[in-house]
Amino acid sequence: MEPSRAAEPAEFLTGRRKFHLFGLTIDECIKVFFGGNAVVSVVVLALITIFLFKEGFGFFGLNQQSLRVYRQAGLEYVDIIRAQQDDHTALTRYLSDLRLRQFNYFTQQQHLAPAEANQRLAGFDEFADRFGGAVGPIRGLVSDLTETVTAIKDKFTNTENRKEERRQLLAEGRTADAAKVEITAVDFAAELKPLLATRPAYVEANAEFARQLSAVIASAPAMPIPDLQARMDRFKQLTGEYLAGFPAVEQKLKTWDYTRPVPWYQTVTSFILGRDWVTASFWQDWYGVIPLFIGSLMVSVVALFFAVPLGVGAAIYINQIATPLEQKLIKPAIEFISAFPSVVLGFFGVAVLGQALRALSQQPSLAWVPGFPFSERLNILTAGCLLALLAVPTIFTLAEDALNNVPRSFKEASFALGANRLQTIVKIIMPASLSGIISAVLLGLGRVIGETMVVLLCAGNRIAIPDFTAGLAVITQPVHTMTGIIAQEMGEVVRGSIHYRALFVVGLVLFFLSLLINYVAQRIVRRYRISIG
């Protein structure tokens, strides 16, 4: 009996009857399963990041080439003159605005009939026409030059296409066919000669232009009331500044040199600091992220402006003031908002909120609100309001967590010292949970900046930097966003093209922005944990 009893525990120890799968014990299987899941997530994340970088960085080379051609083909030269023409157009717009103001003054203050008002404005109209007409010769010149340089650029593009064709043929091994492809390098120096030869003509036209403008300005009609006269004086001043800029333009054209190399960093700066996002243009494509970045930022700021007080306020109410019944009702309701598919919210914004806000803005009693009334129903405000709704649950939940982490004993100590509820919240609870609340707000910002559907549907999608001179009214202007542009344009770009890659770089910017926001939020939370102890 003795030996067999001794064998029993030994058999138990060897674990012969343990379950095996692919030669692994059950413990190891569990480890492999969970470890595998973690590894897959990390690998997928790494692959996505690598892909983003790979596709994105190609952009900078292509963009550099594009900028080089812009200079070599003389497009830059023409744009210098065109900028002068555009400035003149801006001045004419100022005049149209002034005319509208006068017209309104005559019809509304003086109660004249429209026809009569127009008659009164005849003198002004003649003045405006002469001002507008003076640019004629310059405009003609620009349009001629545009044709010239477009032709040069086309030649270059053709050459590039041929080169590409030959490369493909060679790759297929059809050397004979490849040899047949003719490639004639563009001789920019020769091509640009006629362009540069027009400079004396330009200088002459410009002098005439300046003379005419000065003459027109000297005969500017007087305005009926001081307010309008002040605007007219401002116009004269602006025109004076405009004229004073002419020598600089001429100087620029004189020193312009198509052989000057495009510095390597310009491809990056033209993206990061570029104020234009122009694609599929006959002239020159520009990939500047600034209008999109500002659009995203403006929409997010407006969203947070609404979401932070709502989210944090609701969190404070639920955590500090509400009765248990209220807590039971309100908390799930707020958290339920995040269950809305964002496309449904966007649809609601297009169909209902935009209309409603516009109708509201046109109430005469609300005319004092900056930006009211507005006519664009899809704008920063509409998108911001909806995004606020999406950010509220994030901010609310995280801020409530932060408030919950404030030890109950702080609250009791404060009450025991004779503080009332408000004093306790403001002086003890809020400071103790401040870093948690800040990180809640940051994560709300991350949620908002990455949101796509709502901004695509509701932000108005005008690719332009909003006019900040309008003050707060800027929020009633339409914008386009970084997320929106990717969603909108990715479907219609040629794979591998500069435009395609530019969208990837926008994606990279978003990626780094989110990374930064999350990193900062986590840092703040960590510090907060230490300070509470």
Add this chain to the structure above:
Amino acid sequence: MVTAATLMETRSPAPNLRPTMPAAATGQPAGTAAPAAEVLIDIDHLDFFYGASQALYDVSLRLDTRKVTAFIGPSGCGKSTLLRCLNRMNDLIDGTRVAKGSIKIRGVDINRPDVDVIELRKRVGMVFQKSNPFPKSIYENITYGLRLQGATTKARLDEVVEKSLRGAALWEEVKDRLHTSGLGLSGGQQQRLCIARAIAVEPEIILMDEPCSALDPLATAKVEELIHELKTKFTIIIVTHNMQQAARCSDKTAFFYIGRLIEYADTQQIFMNPSNPQTEAYVSGRFG
């Protein structure tokens, strides 16, 4: 279990569980304990509920000015609840109510609807079981109560900070780092900081809810010493699980069991010669 059953039995034949209430409680001239003592807090037949469950049953108790009174009893006996009734901290818990009876401080029923509870809490300070300085500097911790009352001049605040810290026997240890966080102090120092914070608003009564239960013996000794000094200025009520502590630092002791006041007398009498068998069982360590 046996002891509990015995207790149940002993209670039923003796419905009057306050045989040793001081003479003052029955309206006769106080002669037994301290002839000069003046009644400050008068708890009269108090019933208290947490929602549906009753926590205090018919508690009557009179506490004297400038004495240290200890509340002792096993966990869940209602001593902390009664303490928190005295500055109405129980208001912060949903569903609590005083069903019957009254608590009068200087003759004013503190549960009357027109009583300003904020004013009450300024008069009745509190020190908690776990030290709970605010996550602010030592200086701000102490001036918090004063600032709530509108005191803002620096000279006045400085004066009170020094006075309170000296009063809490902490001044020498922290005078060079008044503007560092209160959370950087040791456990015993934090608790004394909380006492300093409570006395800074110059209350009449200080409630201490097991102030030493989280402290080591040395820190406990310091706090006990402090209690001894504070009683010259304040009326102190201390809840404690530590019977030696009650014996060491209190003038009077009240023993509670399952929501009832079993015995209230001079501390010496409670520990040397308790008149109730339950009290004797508890103080001699047979249960609890």
